[in-house]
Amino acid sequence: MSTEINIKDKIKRNSSMFVNFVKSAVTASPKVQNNFLDVSAKVAETVLKIVKDADLVVDLNYKGKEFWSENRCKTACFVDGGVDKTSIISSAPLSIRAGSYVVKPDAISKREYFEESMVFLGDLYDPKNELYDFIDDDFEEDQMLNKKKDGARIIFEAATIVKHILLNKKFDYCFLHGPIEGTVMPFSVPGFPTFTKFAIENMFPFAVNKKTDVAARHFINVYLEALNYIKKGKFPIYGIVETSNSAPYVKNLLYNYKSQGKISDKDYNNFIKIIKKYKITDSHLLEIILSSGQALKPIEIKKQIQGFTVTTGSSWEDKMESFPKVFIGYIKTTDNNSPIRIESLNNSKNLIKDYEYILGTSRLLPNYGFPVGLNVVDKFAKIPNWMSKASRKYYATHLLRQAVKNKDQNTISLAVKILSKKARSWRNRPIGGITK
Amino acid sequence: MLKNSNWKSIGTVLGETFIDCFYFSLKNYKAKKGDIVTTDSKVPSSEGKIIPVTVWGKISTIESSNAFFPTEAAQELTNEDIDIRDTILPTTRDELICKVVILGYTKDEDKSSKLLPLIYPVRPAATVKYPSSEDVEALLISDLNSSHPIYIGSLLAREAVKIRIDADNLVSRHVSIFGMSGSGKTVMVRRIMHEMLCKNYPMLVLDIHGDYLGFIQKQKELYPDNKIKLFYPNLSVNSEDKEIIYTLIDKLGKPLTDPQKDFLNSLLEKVKYEGGSLLKYVKLLNQRSREYASEGSTSFKNIRPASMYVVARSLGQVAKKLENMEQTNFRHRKKMSKLKFVELADPATEPEKIISKGQLSILYLKGYETLPASAIVSILLENLFKHRQEVNEEIPPFLTIIEEAHNFIPSRSENKDDLPSVETIRKVITEGRKFGTGIMIISQRPSRLDETIASQCNSQIIFRMVNQRDQKATRDRSETLDVDDSKQLPNLANGQGIISGQVVNFSLPVQIKFDEKLINEDIGNENFIDTVENWDDSEAVKERQKFAQDFSDISDMDNRSAN
Structure with a gap:
């Protein structure tokens, strides 16, 4: 019981799971919202039990x-x-x-x-x-x-x-x-x-x-x-x-346990469903x-x-x-x-x-x-801005050169069109009234 | 043309350049703030040709950063006492970015090295070079193009580069020297005075603390051909100075009511004076006013004898104060018995005794309160200026050096703008250029100076300054002080200053040459703790102490109660 309370506390203490819970509050069903904390805590408790059973937890030394x-x-x-x-x-x-x-x-x-x-x-x-x-x-x-x-x-x-x-x-x-x-x-x-x-x-x-x-x-x-x-x-x-x-680690860990017969197929399948449902x-x-x-x-x-x-x-x-x-x-x-x-x-x-x-x-x-x-x-x-600019220039030149080499007017027009095509931007939206 | 083949490469110009500045990446430890650097460039000529030029600039800021060193890492290093060199954190990725303020360009084909204003930005990715000290000095001299350059020190960033300023602009266009106490103002003034004495240029120094008395002590040794005179003030007035006399009496004496002021005015009209000591005149006024009061004189309409007595008492008070100030000044002079003080000659009738070729005149004002000192300065400068204005010019051009200038030309906000010296100095500084009456203002509180006068100074020499108001006032009143240089003001060391304005062509951080020989040995240092340790009471004090206990015992006995 005390482990469960401890885990619940940990979830509430600003963990990413709690952030997930808040996010779920907007999209998830009322039932999921209602049970989120209890289910998450129980899932965590179970996984903790399994990783301990499998002797997977190690304490690292750092001074x-x-x-x-x-x-x-x-x-x-x-x-x-x-x-x-x-x-x-x-x-x-x-x-x-x-x-x-x-x-x-x-x-x-x-x-x-x-x-x-x-x-x-x-x-x-x-x-x-x-x-x-x-x-x-x-x-x-x-x-x-x-x-x-x-x-x-x-x-x-x-x-x-x-x-x-x-x-x-x-x-x-x-x-x-x-x-x-x-x-x-x-x-x-x-x-x-x-x-x-x-x-x-x-x-x-x-x-x-x-x-x-x-x-x-x-x-x-x-x-x-x-x-x-x-x-x-x-x-x-x-x-x-x-x-x-x-959740590759948890899923695989449980799959291994299922393969070893330590958990049933039904429990495994239900667990995977729960993880998906609660986006854990x-x-x-x-x-x-x-x-x-x-x-x-x-x-x-x-x-x-x-x-x-x-x-x-x-x-x-x-x-x-x-x-x-x-x-x-x-x-x-x-x-x-x-x-x-x-x-x-x-x-x-x-x-x-x-x-x-x-x-x-x-x-x-x-x-x-x-x-x-x-x-x-x-x-x-990280590619700095100056390099991005240079690469854009390089690409534009390359594209036009190939198009011009082709000598086909349609290809050239298309190349020009590609180079001049810009994404729509909210800044370019027409302004009402008289523009100054 | 300056040789640039041997100049070392110290960096590369960054991608965006401007007409007035550029940025470059600096090799570690290859240049400092304030250093002069160059870069090769090309500009279009007026004939449409493209000509090779050398662009000169001054490093105004250097910023170092290590983008690869996260702030968080510093936290762990500190908390765990870890040496960064033991960790995987990068230690060699410091990036140094310098901002260079462009001074101008020189044409590579020209023999002269006059700096021309840049009309085309420098090339990005160009190499930045570190010119030799000789070439920098040659450029500065050539660019200054001065008939009378005077040496004042060296470039702060490069000791080998000697800095000279233009003496012609110094004496005609007025200079202000600002900086907090002990920052190097007086060192700078002494340096200028030394150079100007060597050029036989007459100077008048208004010295409140005796900072310049060293010139008298060293005259025989250093200036055998110059006259150096040390004056003590003589408040001599004539009938034209009626307004100044009235102000002095009004401010130094008791507050007067309107009828009393009317009487004082009438008294000044009635009691004629042919000129001479102000003290004598005040005493005369005092005597006359008492006479009028006792006679019950009716020559002053609506003024009762009681009012006349009040004025008489006030005049007596003024006379007493003037006497006290004279006495204080006398005592200070007496301390420096080796120095020969002479009474200030009448500037109206004998100006040549104060201003003459090769003469340095020091007016020692110690002991005088602000108002009388201001009156003395006002009368003195007014008369000397008048002589320069006259067609027959009885005295040569001269430079007036005003120490602790906030005492003579306070800002309007100080509510002291009725000091007589404010108006006089405003007039002299505004018209001085035409008549060769240059002024040098020295102050540790530029924010407390009269704005009109301070902004008339076309050159500034600024030393360490911590007070924010003073920094702002300095920036506001200077058109030429480099913004980045001004940020350095609180961090300047003693004797380090920034020179800007017409005495140089661009703002330069300079280490002023210290003339040790010109210190006044009698003034001593300000080591008061040593003074107290070596203190010995004077004879008079010892005499008093000898009998003090006896008198105290008598008094105690007298006060005993009957029991």
Whole structure:
């Protein structure tokens, strides 16, 4: 009983679960609203019971000064990518880059350095049928553009880590801002363009002499190859995610318990339904269950799940199976924030030490509770405004040149139209009365 | 043309540039605020050609930031006592952004290095260079284009760059020197006086504290060819100074009613005076008013003898005060027995004794209250100015240096604008340029100065200033003081000042040369604790103490009660 009260208190104490409750108050049914607190508390209590039963909770050790004295000899690499957010109307992402921040605190020379792993302006994707074609539906076009941007960023980040591996960098740790393995399902849609040969050669120089036919240049194939390299990396590589909008850890944990016969199919299915109904995520639950400085040991999770409508029957269905499984764990770095998700492709032998290192680097951002090195590289990788401007100019020139080369008046007109097309803006709305 | 091949590259111009300024990214520790820097650029000529030029500018601000160092991290480092070098936080990503105020450009093909106003912005991404000290100095001298440059110190950011100011503008266009106590104003004035003495330019110093008496002590050694005279005030008046005399009596004496004031006015009309000491005249007035009162004189309509007596008493009080002030000044002079003080000559009849070629005249005003001091200064300057206005010019052009100027030219808000010196100095400063009667105003409280007079000063030399009102007043009254430089005012060290206006061509932070030899040794320092430690009562005090106890005992005995 006392545990339940304690958990209820924790929920009320401004947790993200409570924020979710407030949000639900607007949209959820009266029944859900009514039962939210009791159900959430019971779910949390049950999950706590299970993680304790599975011996997944660990207490991490962090003593500021002592920790850094011990770890000043470690070389850490932090990787993040950035995509130009202000693109003109077109299908192609204009500029993407991935940066690395490498630091060895006790190094006598070159204590720290930044590497701009790749800067890629212009056509990343194959321009055939891409550059001048508009999709009729604006919404679909936006969706496709966003996918292309995401795909480009994910592949750039992966390529950066692969490059470090291939260059035999002597890192003690490598951290990526984001999941170590992204879900590839969105990129399996028909018509998703392949990368250009030039782009592949730039991103993966090691693949220059490899077969780079059209199929091999599709995002899913390229990404799989990159992940296989990452899995073979000689240093621990972790992807770190601030918040989880889903509940992969809890769902998989319960699935394992169901598989082991520790819980019934019915209970499992009901539990999953409840989680969905109350929009309960890993972040919500673990924020309540874990205390600051505690972690959950990783469990192996399959990220690419077959059976979606878009992949069923397509050639990608089998490919999904080839993707490596991911080890997912959580660390609660501060009292006030949700735990951060730690992903890796391998189960580390020095898991506790690795997690303690992540905790230590996160304590340098005591309010945000996220590894400070990723915060540093995030700022470095962000594409500044001047670069966005330059890339827009580059793209406009490139587009017009191609159109003019074509000598077809309609194509030229279309190119001009593309360049001059602007999104509707509330500022441009007609003003009533006499305009001054 | 200045050689720029050896100038070191210290940074790169940032993306947006303007006609009056640009920003650049600075290499660590390669330049300081106030440094002069250059960048190569091109401007369109009037003939339509594109000509290569060197753009010169002054670093007005430097900002350092590390975008990669989160504020939160500082919190953890402090709380846990962690050395940042042990952590993964970046320590080498400081970004230095300098703002450069453009001074002008020089044409690369021209031999002269006169700065011209920039008409086209500098190129973004251009290299910023650090010119040699010799070249900066050469540019400043060439640009100043002065027939009589005088050396005052060095550029604050670069000791090797000597700074000179234009003496012609200094003596004709008026200068104000502001700064809090001990900031370096007097050092600056001494420097200017030294240079002007070497040029034989006559100067009159109104010295309240005796800050400039060092010139007398060092005359033989440093200025053998100059005359340096030390005057003590003599309040001599003549019939033309009736208004000043009336004001003095009115303000120094008892408050008078309207009939009493009428009597005083009539008295001044009736008792004629041929000129001479004011004290004697006041005594004469006192005597006459008593006579009129006792006689029951009917020559003053509607004024009763009682009123006349009141005026007589007031005149007696004025006379007493004037005597006291003379005595105080005398005592101060007596302390400096080595110095030869002479009575101030009559400026109306003997102006040449005060102002002559190569002469420095110091009027020692210590001991005088504001009003009499103001009257003395007013009468003195009024007469000297009149001599400069006259066709036959009995005296050469001269520079008047007014120390503690807020005593002589207070702001209207001080409610002292009826001081006679305000009107006189306003007149002299407004018309002085034509007649060669330049004025240098020195004050630690610029906000308390008469606005008209302060804004007539075309050049300013500003030292450390903490008071917000004074800072504002300084900025408001200067057209040329650089805004960013003015922000530096509270942080300037002793002897560091900002010069702007017509004596230089642009606002410059300067370290003033300190002339140690010109300090008045008799004034001593302000180490009062040492003074008390070494204190020995005077003979008179010792004598009094010798008998004091006896008298005290007698008094005690006398007061004993019967029991």
